[in-house]
Amino acid sequence: MKFSRIPVVHCFARSGIWAAAAVFAGAAMAADEVNLYTTREPALIQPLIDAFIKQEGDIKVNTVFVKDGLLERVKAEGARSPADVLMTVDIGNLVDLVDGGITQPIQSATLESVLPANLRDAQGHWFALSLRDRVLYTEKDLPITSFTYEELADPKWKGKVCIRAGQHPYNTALIAAKIANDGAAEAERWLRGVKANLARKAAGGDRDVARDILGGICDIGIANSYYVGQMKNAAAGTDNRKWGDGIKAIRPTFAKTGGTHVNVSGAAVAKHAPNRNNAVKLLEFLVSEPAQAMYARSNYEYPVRANVQQDPVMSAMGPMKIDSLSVVEIAKHRKQASQLVDKVGFDN
Numbered sequence: 482m483k484f485s486r487i488p489v490v491h492c493f494a495r496s497g498i499w500a501a502a503a504v505f506a507g508a509a510m511a512a513d514e515v516n517l518y519t520t521r522e523p524a525l526i527q528p529l530i531d532a533f534i535k536q537e538g539d540i541k542v543n544t545v546f547v548k549d550g551l552l553e554r555v556k557a558e559g560a561r562s563p564a565d566v567l568m569t570v571d572i573g574n575l576v577d578l579v580d581g582g583i584t585q586p587i588q589s590a591t592l593e594s595v596l597p598a599n600l601r602d603a604q605g606h607w608f609a610l611s612l613r614d615r616v617l618y619t620e621k622d623l624p625i626t627s628f629t630y631e632e633l634a635d636p637k638w639k640g641k642v643c644i645r646a647g648q649h650p651y652n653t654a655l656i657a658a659k660i661a662n663d664g665a666a667e668a669e670r671w672l673r674g675v676k677a678n679l680a681r682k683a684a685g686g687d688r689d690v691a692r693d694i695l696g697g698i699c700d701i702g703i704a705n706s707y708y709v710g711q712m713k714n715a716a717a718g719t720d721n722r723k724w725g726d727g728i729k730a731i732r733p734t735f736a737k738t739g740g741t742h743v744n745v746s747g748a749a750v751a752k753h754a755p756n757r758n759n760a761v762k763l764l765e766f767l768v769s770e771p772a773q774a775m776y777a778r779s780n781y782e783y784p785v786r787a788n789v790q791q792d793p794v795m796s797a798m799g800p801m802k803i804d805s806l807s808v809v810e811i812a813k814h815r816k817q818a819s820q821l822v823d824k825v826g827f828d829n
C-alpha cells in the first residue's frame with residue numbers, strides 16, 4: 482500500500498481525537514477499551530472501527546497509526562505497552578512481530594472457523610484479515626485470458642514487462658513463493674528470464690505498471706490486485722482512472738500448483754495487552770461478514786471469508802484459486818528471495 486505520511490501518533494476515539502498521552506496515562510486499563518496499533522491507512526481503518534463501536538456500543542477504540550517501526554515501538558514500550566491489537570500488512574511483517582516476542586497466542590472458535598489453517602498462525606499468534614493477490618496487468622486489447630507467472634520469463638515478452646523493484650516486499654514474497662514451489666535454481670533461472678524481459682528498470686510503484694502500459698512503455702506487468710479496483714473506480718478524468726481504463730487484469734497462477742500468489746493483511750494480540758478480551762472481540766469482528774464486505778468493497782481487498790460480495794471491478798477478475806503454499810512457508814524464503822534479487826541484479 483502507498484500510505485500518506487502520518488506522524489507516529491494519532492489517536493481517534495468514539496468521541497473525537499484523543500491525545501496520545503491519554504492512552505499512556507492509564508486509560509488503557511479501562512474495562513471497556515481496546516488499543517489498536519496499526520500501520521494501515523486511516524481511511525480504511527476508521528470505517529471498520531466505527532462499525533465495531535456501533536456493534537459493541539460500550540467498547541471505546543483508541544487507534545494509534547504507526548507508519549514505520551511498529552515492532553521497535555512496541556518492544557520499546559515493553560510490559561507497560563498499552564497496545565492490545567497489532568495490525569499490519571505482509572506476512573513477513575506479521576512473522577516479524579511474532580519472532581520479536583511481542584504477540585501472544587489466542588484461541589478463538591470464531592477465528593478458527595472463519596479462517597482456514599493457512600491464513601492464521603497454528604498457535605494463534607496472528608490472523609489474516611484480508612488478502613491481496615499479485616496479478617497480471619495487460620494492455621487492454623491483448624488477447625490474454627490466462628497466464629502463468631513463469632510466462633513472465635518467456636522471450637516473447639522481451640522488452641515488454643514492467644514491474645516495481647524486486648526488493649520491494651510485494652515482489653520478494655512472490656519470488657519467495659517461486660523458490661518454495663520450484664527450488665532456488667529454477668527460481669534463479671526464472672528471475673533472470675524476467676529481468677531480461679524488462680521494458681524499464683524495476684522501480685516505482687504498482688500503479689506505475691498501469692501508467693506505463695498506457696504510455697506504451699510495456700505491454701504487461703505484475704502488480705497488486707486492489708490497485709485495479711482503486712484505479713478503475715477512480716473519478717473520471719483523473720490519472721488513476723485513465724491508467725485503470727488502459728489495462729485489464731488477470732489472475733496468474735504458478736505452473737506447478739495452479740494457484741495464484743496471495744499475501745495477507747493481518748493482526749495479532751499484543752503480548753502485554755491490557756484489554757485482551759476486547760482485542761479478541763475486535764479481531765472476531767474484523768473477520769465478520771460486515772467487516773469483510775468493507776475490506777472488499779471499500780479497499781478492494783479479497784475477503785478471508787467465503788460468500789462476501791465484492792466490488793464489480795474485482796469480481797470481474799473471476800474467482801481466485803489461492804496458491805496452496807502456506808504464507809508462512811513463503812515468509813521463510815524471504816531472505817533467500819532478497820539475496821536472489823541482488824544476485825541476478827534485478828533492480829540494477
Ligand SMILES: [Fe+2]
Pocket residue numbers: 482483705
Ligand atoms: Fe500497496
